[in-house]
Amino acid sequence: MRAKQNFFSRAALGFVVAATGVGAGDLLTASLAGSSVGLVILWAAWAGALLKFVLNEGIARWQMATNRSILEGWLLHLPSIFPWLFFFYFILWSFYVGGALINACGVAGVGFISFGRPGLARIIWGCLHSLAGLILVWRGGFELFQRLMTYLTAAMVITVFLSVILIKPDWLLVLKGILWPSFPRSGSSWLLAVMGGVGGTVTIICYGYWIKEKMRQGGEGLKECRFDLGVGYALTAFFGLAMIIIGSRITVKGRGDEVAWQLADSLGQVLGPAGKILFLAGFWSAVFSSLLGVWQGVPYIFADFLRISRRSRLIKLLRGEMNEEGGKSRQEEPERKSFPEEKSPLEMNEDLTRSWPYRLYLLAISFLPLVSLLFTVQKIQLIYALLGAFFMPFLALTLLILNNKRNLVPPDFLNGWLTNFFLIISLLFFSYCGWREIRPLLLSLF
Numbered sequence: 001m002r003a004k005q006n007f008f009s010r011a012a013l014g015f016v017v018a019a020t021g022v023g024a025g026d027l028l029t030a031s032l033a034g035s036s037v038g039l040v041i042l043w044a045a046w047a048g049a050l051l052k053f054v055l056n057e058g059i060a061r062w063q064m065a066t067n068r069s070i071l072e073g074w075l076l077h078l079p080s081i082f083p084w085l086f087f088f089y090f091i092l093w094s095f096y097v098g099g100a101l102i103n104a105c106g107v108a109g110v111g112f113i114s115f116g117r118p119g120l121a122r123i124i125w126g127c128l129h130s131l132a133g134l135i136l137v138w139r140g141g142f143e144l145f146q147r148l149m150t151y152l153t154a155a156m157v158i159t160v161f162l163s164v165i166l167i168k169p170d171w172l173l174v175l176k177g178i179l180w181p182s183f184p185r186s187g188s189s190w191l192l193a194v195m196g197g198v199g200g201t202v203t204i205i206c207y208g209y210w211i212k213e214k215m216r217q218g219g220e221g222l223k224e225c226r227f228d229l230g231v232g233y234a235l236t237a238f239f240g241l242a243m244i245i246i247g248s249r250i251t252v253k254g255r256g257d258e259v260a261w262q263l264a265d266s267l268g269q270v271l272g273p274a275g276k277i278l279f280l281a282g283f284w285s286a287v288f289s290s291l292l293g294v295w296q297g298v299p300y301i302f303a304d305f306l307r308i309s310r311r312s313r314l315i316k317l318l319r320g321e322m323n324e325e326g327g328k329s330r331q332e333e334p335e336r337k338s339f340p341e342e343k344s345p346l347e348m349n350e351d352l353t354r355s356w357p358y359r360l361y362l363l364a365i366s367f368l369p370l371v372s373l374l375f376t377v378q379k380i381q382l383i384y385a386l387l388g389a390f391f392m393p394f395l396a397l398t399l400l401i402l403n404n405k406r407n408l409v410p411p412d413f414l415n416g417w418l419t420n421f422f423l424i425i426s427l428l429f430f431s432y433c434g435w436r437e438i439r440p441l442l443l444s445l446f
Contacts, residue, residue: 014231020293021200034247042177045240052199159282206297
């Protein structure tokens with residue numbers, strides 16, 4: 001029993017990663033892919049999870065090596081235009097992702113109680129879930145957040161696993177789909193959607209702040225990070241695989257809220273009323289855990305960015321004054337390693353959750369996206385997908401730059417050849433996915 005407790009305690013942050021990264025869109029996309037193409041694209045679920053693992057491990061390795069967040073790396077070591085472009089994108093992303101999550105929670109609530117008016121019920125349930133997330137994050141603290149996310153992830157695992165077992169798939173075809181990569185001609189779009197969709201986008205950055213809550217540092221901290229990231233992305237792959245299998249056994253068409261309700265009704269026909277309730281419980285766990293993860297993690301990014309941007313401007317100003325006083329040119333000054341004399345928020349162990357920028361952004365993301373409840377789910381998902389196309393290539397590229405610099409990262413924490421290989425694959429793959437998202441919009445404009 002003690003070993004089990006130790007495992008679940010060690011893996012708790014992995015459950016948080018999985019619960020935050022796997023949302024309604026990922027589950028519905030995987031089920032639609034399974035319904036449209038079948039089991040031949042099962043391998044895409046674990047391949048996508050592997051790419052996200054490499055990216056998140058790179059963020060953790062940078063932080064364990066330098067004791068600085070990835071945002072600090074961008075602001076201190078990249079041209080200033082790139083972090084500010086990210087910040088602009090981040091503000092837009094927060095609004096639309098917040099809206100998508102509130103809508104998804106509204107849809108999940110309607111599955112249980114519709115009050116006879118599904119449209120109005122979606123708005124009511126969405127507002128209630130957003131308010132619940134705000135209260136839990138504001139008052140609960142990190143330990144309560146981690147515990148809730150663990151319970152919600154466990155509920156997702158149980159409901160999805162039971163659903164897969166009860167629909168009785170062809171296990172030989174399942175095994176073949178997992179182990180033998182196949183590229184169906186008619187299903188390339190679904191293949192890319194499954195690989196690119198699993199595991200989250202900007203929420204990957206939140207992991208750096210969660211490991212800061214755990215007080216991790218150095219090589220030992222990196223070992224712990226690799227363990228819970230392994231657990232988190234193994235669960236992410238499992239959810240993707242399971243939803244493809246479920247989708248392959250039933251006919252699903254449409255988008256947004258229609259897909260969720262179709263899945264529930266179809267499972268109800270196959271498994272009886274218990275099957276419908278089982279799916280709705282798992283779907284609710286997925287969408288509310290994603291909302292909770294975003295409400296808790298995303299304000300960290302806003303608060304950290306404001307603090308570091310002020311600090312980085314001061315550092316550059318002081319460096320310029322020192323150069324002038326010493327009569328040295330900027331080119332003659334040797335590049336310093338991570339500015340050890342200027343302490344970062346991570347080094348000072350400051351609690352960002354108590355800062356006014358964190359709480360202001362928590363309020364903003366809880367209330368401003370509520371206006372999206374007046375829009376259709378399809379429009380929210382379209383903008384969400386478009387904005388997500390830009391971030392992943394940027395993250396892969398910056399990890400290739402920062403984690404290969406010997407003057408910034410100690411030798412034991414530098415990228416290995418295999419890591420660089422997967423980061424290049426991630427850069428190319430997510431750039432291609434982004435181009436596929438943007439190209440139709442560009443063609444419609446010209």
